[in-house]
Amino acid sequence: MSERVVLHYFNGRGKMEAVRWLLAAAGVQFEEVFLTKREEYEKLLNDGALMFQQVPLVEIDGMQLVQSKAILNYIAGKYSLYGKDLKERAMIDMYSEGVSDLMDLVIMYPLTPPENKQKYLSNIEQKAKDRFLPVFEKGLGNSQFLVGNQLSHADVHLLEVTLMLQELLPTILSRFPKIQAFQEKMKALPTISKFLQPGSARKPPPHEAYVKTVKEVLSHLFK
Amino acid sequence: MSDKVVLHYFNGRGKMESIRWLLAAAGVQFEEVFLTKREQYEKLLSDGALMFQQVPLVEIDGMQLVQSKAILNYIAGKYNLYGKDLKERAMIDMYSEGASDLMDLIMMYPFKPAEHKQTHLSTIEQKAKDRFLPVFEKGLADSHFLVGNQLSRADVHLLEVTLMLQELLPTILSTFPKIQAFQEKMKALPTISKFLQPGSARKPGQSLVKSMFLQR
Secondary structure, three states: OOOOOEEEEOOOOOOOHHHHHHHHHOOOOOEEEEOOOHHHHHHHHHOOOOOOOOOOEEEEOOEEEEOHHHHHHHHHHHOOOOOOOHHHHHHHHHHHHHHHHHHHHHHHHHHOOHHHHHHHHHHHHHHHHHHHHHHHHHHOOOOOOOOOOOOOHHHHHHHHHHHHHHHHOOOOOOOOHHHHHHHHHHHHOHHHHHHOOOOOOOOOOOOHHHHHHHHHHOHHHOO | OOOOOEEEEOOOOOOOHHHHHHHHHOOOOOEEEEOOOHHHHHHHHHOOOOOOOOOOEEEEOOEEEEOHHHHHHHHHHHOOOOOOOHHHHHHHHHHHHHHHHHHHHHHHHHHOOHHHHHHHHHHHHHHHHHHHHHHHHHHOOOOOOOOOOOOOHHHHHHHHHHHHHHHHOOOOOOOOHHHHHHHHHHHOOHHHHHHOOOOOOOOOOOOOOOHHHHHO
């Protein structure tokens, strides 16, 4: 049984980036196989590797895991990033699901038609400032971490989404000093600092070539 | 600290129904507070009960849980419906997320304008038959349950979604004999049988559309 962790996805962020972040934060080495042609996707399908015909796919500990939440839950559980008991896990899940909702909004931005982009961006800004960021600002009240005074999946997720937000809206954290301080402390953690350096597995913001590849490989979704 | 489990939602299925199913399957008693007026939703907001300004909200074990996946994960963990180890949990999560994707498709149906309903129904049918049901049929090849030879949340979600499917497409399971047999065995389990009887907390289909717009 191979000990390697192998990620199968496009050469871009999408639904796999949160998985890359969590593995990196946990200090876990992994390899990546990038989908560039439809034939590669079809081979994965024919091999029966994709339970619901979808990527992300992560090969880990003898399993072929799909469904990003299943993958993230497994990694968090295995590498002690899921709190110390069920109640801490519930808090971590609440924060993570909130981050995930915000991330879904940000991920859709490059796929919106040009004429809708400005309005969509305003919607992201308003939801971030009204619904999401105040919750994390409050959650970081007295601690460096969101739950249980130790690093969890929720913290890694929060760092990821706030960095993504700043790429689109550079001053978005101006009224959220605790989140700013949180970012600085997180970035200083060794595994995370390494992931933020050039040459790591971290992917750049979506660009034309990425969107084009996704649309070609998953052509059945974009008819 | 109250031991009561209290659900806050509309008087309908929506995002709370899976939670009702799971609590019922686990044999857990719960109460419900139904949102019928905007003022009630605004009170929950100003009380700070809704972390992200959204329902479902479940009060349980001194916590005010929101985000349906967080709620379901907690109930599954607490009542031993989440497998015996991390790997079983991963399998359960994969099946559950798949069931959830299918459920999301079905839940969109009543919100579609009349002229799009037939197309959407065809999409549900095609995705169910091509993408989802074959996976569960295969997963049940050797067992009454999807994972680890014991009841898990994945089984409860699968029963829920296949019953929902049959409400829209009555013959959808005709080529899936293992899922049919699975349904019969699940329905015979005491807690689930009880939930399927009239007068239980189970909500009828199609009841939700207008009341959900309270939140917007």
